Amino acid sequence: MILNANRMRRPLRQWPFLLAPVVLIGVSAWLVIPAANSQKAPQVGVPQSESIGPVSAQSVSSTSRQSQVPPEVYKSTVMIASVERGTILIQKRGLGVLVPAGNRRLKAAIQFAATQAKDIRVGQPASIDTRQGIISGKVINVSSNDSGGEIDVDVSLEGDLPDGAIPGLNVDGVIETDRLNDVLYVTRPANGQAGGVSSLFKLEEGGATATRVPVKFGKSSVTVVEVLEGLNLGDKVIISDMSGYKGVNAIRLK
Numbered sequence: 001m002i003l004n005a006n007r008m009r010r011p012l013r014q015w016p017f018l019l020a021p022v023v024l025i026g027v028s029a030w031l032v033i034p035a036a037n038s039q040k041a042p043q044v045g046v047p048q049s050e051s052i053g054p055v056s057a058q059s060v061s062s063t064s065r066q067s068q069v070p071p072e073v074y075k076s077t078v079m080i081a082s083v084e085r086g087t088i089l090i091q092k093r094g095l096g097v098l099v100p101a102g103n104r105r106l107k108a109a110i111q112f113a114a115t116q117a118k119d120i121r122v123g124q125p126a127s128i129d130t131r132q133g134i135i136s137g138k139v140i141n142v143s144s145n146d147s148g149g150e151i152d153v154d155v156s157l158e159g160d161l162p163d164g165a166i167p168g169l170n171v172d173g174v175i176e177t178d179r180l181n182d183v184l185y186v187t188r189p190a191n192g193q194a195g196g197v198s199s200l201f202k203l204e205e206g207g208a209t210a211t212r213v214p215v216k217f218g219k220s221s222v223t224v225v226e227v228l229e230g231l232n233l234g235d236k237v238i239i240s241d242m243s244g245y246k247g248v249n250a251i252r253l254k
Contacts, residue, residue: 070250078240081187083231088185090178091222092116098169108155110173117151119177126155129172133162139175184227190241194220201251203236210238212249
């Protein structure tokens with residue numbers, strides 16, 4: 001049998017055409033599969049909540065309600081005072097010592113802040129606490145010299161002196177500078193200044209909650225301050241230091 005050499009070579013010439021579909025399929029897979037994977041991959045730097053989808057209205061509403069709940073405060077940790085009406089004595093308090101006054105008598109040399117001393121006048125009634133007893137007296141001299149922001153005031157001592165009242169004894173002095181009749185007043189709050197405007201937490205009916213209200217103050221005494229605006233007779237307010245609740249408009253009391 002004689003073989004034709006030309007017929008043996010013909011299949012070898014057709015092999016590129018047979019491999020072309022295989023190569024085309026491989027290239028297509030190489031291009032398409034990475035592109036599909038890149039679409040599924042999360043974007044770098046995008047928060048997980050954004051890649052998942054928008055936050056539901058229910059979750060937003062729940063968060064808002066939580067942020068609006070007033071904080072709780074225990075009544076045992078704060079001081080509460082009622083607004084009253086009546087007469088208040090405007091008094092100034094200072095510290096000093098007993099000094100000789102001549103004729104074997106003593107007087108009290110009291111120092112007051114210059115801002116307080118501007119209301120002190122000769123003849124005003126005073127009381128001196130020696131810690132052994134209280135002695136009544138009157139202002140007999142107000143120094144015109146401002147020594148380091150303080151003014152010296154001399155107070156006479158009337159009546160018998162208690163035991164232990166000797167020169168050099170440290171004493172407290174209170175001078176009555178004014179008397180206000182038929183006014184609203186409240187125990188001086190931690191942040192209440194005479195002639196200023198502040199805010200206090202006023203208890204609502206039932207006492208379970210308290211709301212911040214602006215209050216205008218008038219003249220002040222040692223322990224009380226006149227209320228000009230913002231509160232009514234019988235209102236109850238928190239007079240403790242509430243600076244830790246700055247920006248809070250309402251609290252719950254337990």
